[in-house]
Structures are given as C-alpha cells and as structure tokens.
Amino acid sequence: xQKVTQAQTEISVVEKEDVTLDCVYETRDTTxxxxxxxxxxxxxxxxxIRRNSFDEQNEISGRYSWNFQKSTSSFNFTITASQVVDxxxxxxxxxxxxxxxxxxxxxxxLSVSS
Amino acid sequence: xxxVSQTPKYLVTQMGNDKSIKCEQNxxxxxxxxxxxxxxxxxxxxxxxxxxxxxINETVPNRFSPKSPDKAHLNLHINSLELGDxxxxxxxxxxxxxTGELFFGEGSRLTVL
Numbered sequence: 001x002q003k004v005t006q007a008q009t010e011i012s013v014v015e016k017e018d019v020t021l022d023c024v025y026e027t028r029d030t031t032x033x034x035x036x037x038x039x040x041x042x043x044x045x046x047x048x049i050r051r052n053s054f055d056e057q058n059e060i061s062g063r064y065s066w067n068f069q070k071s072t073s074s075f076n077f078t079i080t081a082s083q084v085v086d087x088x089x090x091x092x093x094x095x096x097x098x099x100x101x102x103x104x105x106x107x108x109x110l111s112v113s114s
Numbered sequence: 115x116x117x118v119s120q121t122p123k124y125l126v127t128q129m130g131n132d133k134s135i136k137c138e139q140n141x142x143x144x145x146x147x148x149x150x151x152x153x154x155x156x157x158x159x160x161x162x163x164x165x166x167x168x169x170i171n172e173t174v175p176n177r178f179s180p181k182s183p184d185k186a187h188l189n190l191h192i193n194s195l196e197l198g199d200x201x202x203x204x205x206x207x208x209x210x211x212x213t214g215e216l217f218f219g220e221g222s223r224l225t226v227l
Contacts, residue, residue, distance in 0.1 A: 044221065091157065104158075107157075
C-alpha cells in the first residue's frame with residue numbers, strides 16, 4: 001500500500017527563519033514519483049516539484065530546496081529565509097508508475113509572521 | 115486561458131438536492147481526476163478517467179457519478195446531497211504517459227445546508 005506521512009500538522013516561524021517540512025512515504029514499487037504542492041490561502045494547488053525514484057540528487061530552486069533520501073524514504077522540503085508569502089499548506093504526494101492518481105499526505109500548514 | 119477550469123466556484127444548496135460541477139481542460143491531457151478536500155484539508159482521490167473511461171473509483175457513495183463526454187471534460191454529479199458532502203472539490207488533469215504531474219483547477223466549494 002502507498003502512504004504519505006507529513007507528521008508536522010502546523011509550523012509557525014518568523015520571517016527570515018529557515019524551515020523544513022518533513023515527508024515520509026511508503027511504497028513497494030521501485031519506480032515512483034514524489035511531489036510537493038503548495039496551497040496558499042487563496043485555495044489553488046500549485047505544483048512545486050517532481051522527483052523520480054531513480055534521481056536522488058537534491059534540488060535547489062531559489063529559496064526552496066528538496067532533500068530526497070531513499071534510505072529513509074523521505075522527501076523533505078526546506079524554505080530558506082522564509083517570507084510571509086510562503087504561508088500556505090504544503091502537501092507531499094506520491095505516485096507509482098502503474099497508478100495514475102497522486103496520493104497526498106495530510107499537509108503541513110506553514111505560518112510565517114513578520 | 116485557464117488550463118483546468120471548474121464551474122461553479124461556489125455552490126450553496128440544501129440537503130437532498132442534486133447538483134453538478136463541471137470541469138474542462140485545454141491541455142490536451144488524457145487523464146482527468148476529481149479530488150475531494152475536506153475541512154481538515156485532506157485531499158482524497160475520488161475518480162479518475164482516461165480517454166473517457168473510468169480507471170479509478172475509490173470508495174465513494176454511489177450518489178456521486180462522474181461523467182466524461184470527451185477527454186477534455188469530466189463532470190461530477192451528486193444526488194441527494196448530505197451535510198457531509200460539504201467540501202472543496204478539485205478537478206485535475208495529467209498526461210497518461212507522463213510522470214504524474216497534476217494540473218489542478220481552482221476548486222469548487224460546495225456547502226450543503
């Protein structure tokens with residue numbers, strides 16, 4: 001069975017702090033894909049990143065970085081120097097090769113105060 | 115042009131009524147989905163269609179009936195609405211052969227009174 005766990009329900013930080021959102025996944029497949037989506041207060045779901053199971057390279061995009069570790073089945077997301085606009089619910093998701101639907105974690109609500 | 119569009123964006127109705135939410139995508143994708151997001155923000159897959167064929171049907175009451183007239187459209191019809199149906203419903207699409215990135219609509223907030 002596939003499962004995504006985001007153990008942090010809510011995180012509050014002050015602007016300019018770094019914050020890491022944890023994601024742990026379970027799957028029996030050797031080929032799978034991991035995702036992060038952002039849902040700002042306006043409600044839409046915004047795609048942030050996709051990583052396949054064969055690519056364990058970490059990725060950096062501006063203030064965002066992702067750490068994929070198969071050994072611990074984790075795909076953590078770090079925001080450096082957080083800003084108020086980063087306040088949102090962040091979802092980690094998993095898709096196997098055969099299936100066609102994303103399985104989402106329960107989300108982490110990030111609140112960044114000024 | 116909006117890639118995935120849903121209508122209506124807001125829907126307030128009484129228990130027992132029947133309502134529909136429409137979804138259209140102009141991305142040329144083969145696969146479309148309906149997700150339900152409850153009050154705790156949990157996103158759960160309801161249905162998935164590939165080229166008008168149902169391929170995923172999670173444990174959803176049969177009061178919910180998806181209909182796909184063509185691969186660019188996936189509508190959701192709900193009969194005999196209940197209080198527990200209140201949620202935000204998201205439509206999404208993806209390429210069947212792709213690696214799964216879903217493009218989501220803006221969501222339709224359904225409130226059942």
